[in-house]
Amino acid sequence: MSGRRFDVAPGGQLRGSLGVPGDKSVSHRAIMFAALAEGTSRITGFLESADCLATLTAFEAMGVAHHLDGDIRVIEGRGLHGLMRPDAALDLGNSGTSMRLLCGIMAGQAFDSTLTGDASLSRRPMQRVIEPLSRMGAAIASADGGRAPLHISGGHRLSATEYAAPVASAQIKSCVLLAGLYAHGTTQVHEPGVSRDHTERMLVGFGVNVERQGRSVSVAGGQRLVATDVSVPADLSSAAFFLVGAAISPGSDLVLEAVGINPTRRGVIDVLQAMQADIRLDNEREAAGEPVADIHIRGGGLQAADIGGDLVALAIDECPALFIAAACAQGTTRVTGAGELRVKECDRLAVMAEGLRTLGVDCQETEDGIVIHGRPTGAAFTGGAIASHEDHRIAMAFAMAALRANAPISIDDCDYVATSFPNFVALAEEAGLQIQVAEGAG
Numbered sequence: 001m002s003g004r005r006f007d008v009a010p011g012g013q014l015r016g017s018l019g020v021p022g023d024k025s026v027s028h029r030a031i032m033f034a035a036l037a038e039g040t041s042r043i044t045g046f047l048e049s050a051d052c053l054a055t056l057t058a059f060e061a062m063g064v065a066h067h068l069d070g071d072i073r074v075i076e077g078r079g080l081h082g083l084m085r086p087d088a089a090l091d092l093g094n095s096g097t098s099m100r101l102l103c104g105i106m107a108g109q110a111f112d113s114t115l116t117g118d119a120s121l122s123r124r125p126m127q128r129v130i131e132p133l134s135r136m137g138a139a140i141a142s143a144d145g146g147r148a149p150l151h152i153s154g155g156h157r158l159s160a161t162e163y164a165a166p167v168a169s170a171q172i173k174s175c176v177l178l179a180g181l182y183a184h185g186t187t188q189v190h191e192p193g194v195s196r197d198h199t200e201r202m203l204v205g206f207g208v209n210v211e212r213q214g215r216s217v218s219v220a221g222g223q224r225l226v227a228t229d230v231s232v233p234a235d236l237s238s239a240a241f242f243l244v245g246a247a248i249s250p251g252s253d254l255v256l257e258a259v260g261i262n263p264t265r266r267g268v269i270d271v272l273q274a275m276q277a278d279i280r281l282d283n284e285r286e287a288a289g290e291p292v293a294d295i296h297i298r299g300g301g302l303q304a305a306d307i308g309g310d311l312v313a314l315a316i317d318e319c320p321a322l323f324i325a326a327a328c329a330q331g332t333t334r335v336t337g338a339g340e341l342r343v344k345e346c347d348r349l350a351v352m353a354e355g356l357r358t359l360g361v362d363c364q365e366t367e368d369g370i371v372i373h374g375r376p377t378g379a380a381f382t383g384g385a386i387a388s389h390e391d392h393r394i395a396m397a398f399a400m401a402a403l404r405a406n407a408p409i410s411i412d413d414c415d416y417v418a419t420s421f422p423n424f425v426a427l428a429e430e431a432g433l434q435i436q437v438a439e440g441a442g
């Protein structure tokens, strides 16, 4: 075990009005597309987290100049063919989005590149992007079983493809579409289910013609990206921890400001509504092609729900938090079709089940989901020591569980929270959670 530990005091409520940081998915794409665009782009609300800075550093290593103007990230685009050969491997840390989307971009370059990541990223499946890119003519060598490090040979002429993705994944879809910009002809991706559409929306903002029909998206190769300004909404995936924390603790009353509520991302709101949470969207508006709203939530009784089908994809990163809500609900929550959770920063089904059991919750892991028996009254959780398995979302989900615990919860290896939510502790304390950050056993 290493890294800092969260010691979270039991009980309490969440109150006030909070602005969580910028959306991680949108921030990654803003850097990538601005770097490939012609001209200067200004990104407001960029998420200054380890994952997004890994993307920024990768483009810096390929000659992309950038600076801060106050809080605004200013990116000097180099055009679709203007990136320069990096001197060393591009280290993408913990970030699956960076690695998979960059694969698509690097496959179209004239130079060779190597993509590496930390231990977690080096375990995650990359064959899912290597396979479609290879069909397009890319040459990618990987470690055992399609894992990083990935060596991408440059100078290969790409041809367009019509690709039926085996899983609904925005990372696969985006990777293939980005490679498609470098390919001869029109590249089309069909998906078996819904996945987040930030790439499609933002490419349009950068002047690219993107055709969408049902679950198919296509782009013609050779299109220029034109610099633009991007306003990044607050991240619903980060807001989700506070939504769940407030929902499970009676007396809570919280507003999350200007949060992205893109229909391909908003499953956590729909699930909480299905669980009878007192949740309301105010001031719905649009910012840079993405819908946003202020989310007002009050604590109260929750009912169990069935979470399956498209709803899982719409709430994929919010599942750890939603499992905490389920443990506090009246009845039995059944989650199905969530096998993708096994290939995130850790096996989130196994690790959540292990943590819930540590805190006295009756739950059963299934092949592609979990069954959670809720404890609606009194303390839903005992105290205990949680292993986060170096996964930011596991750590933050269990921190919120303390609001309904009868003894302190300690969570190890919380340094990874900085991959997506660097000021989580400060905001959680501001809202009413009592977290002490301690040095972990080295």
Ligand SMILES: O=C(O)C1=C[C@@H](OP(=O)(O)O)[C@@H](O)[C@H](O)C1
Pocket: 024, 025, 026, 097, 168, 169, 170, 171, 172, 174, 195, 196, 316, 317, 340
């Ligand atoms: O495209 C993106 O920005 C992301 C897509 C999702 O992964 P998949 O596309 O693999 O489902 C999600 O889990 C990840 O946190 C971010």
Ligand SMILES: C=C(OP(=O)(O)O)C(=O)O
Pocket: 094, 095, 096, 097, 098, 317, 344, 345, 393, 420
């Ligand atoms: C899975 C996640 O991100 P990524 O795939 O980019 O590592 C996440 O943030 O929960």
